[in-house]
Amino acid sequence: MFEFFYSEKSSQFYFNLKAQNGQIILSSEMYQNKQGAENGVASVKRNAEDMSKYERKTASNGKFYFNLKASNGQIIGKSQMYSSEAGMENGINSVKNNAPMAGVIDLS
Structure with a gap:
């Protein structure tokens, strides 16, 4: 499930993709307007199944x-x-499997 949010602090929109267990598996960048965030969701849905679109990284703390x-x-x-x-x-596979058909809840 995608959830849209509005940040009062930054006056911008963003979204999270949650797995079926409610855990956040993907968070977006900040968008100037809601349309930008909606376009971001559409882009996630389009690209989620393409494994070449995932960039695997290691943080400085080893995670x-x-x-x-x-x-x-x-x-x-x-x-x-x-x-x-x-x-x-497992997180990548969860995005791949959940994003393409995920619904959207507007909490903004």
Whole structure:
């Protein structure tokens, strides 16, 4: 499920993708307007099944995370931090399996 939010602090919109267990598996960048965030969700849905769009990373603290990139190379979502590579791969598979058909809840 995608959830839209509005940040009073930054006056911008963003979204999270949640797994069926309610855990956030992908968070977007900030968008100037709601249309931008809606376009971001559409881009996640389009790109989620393409494994070449996932950029696997290791943070300075040794934890693992991934970015999902659009066709133009721009990051459209970042994962949470994982303690293992296997956990990160499970997160990628969760985005791949959940995003394309996920509904949207507007909490903005």
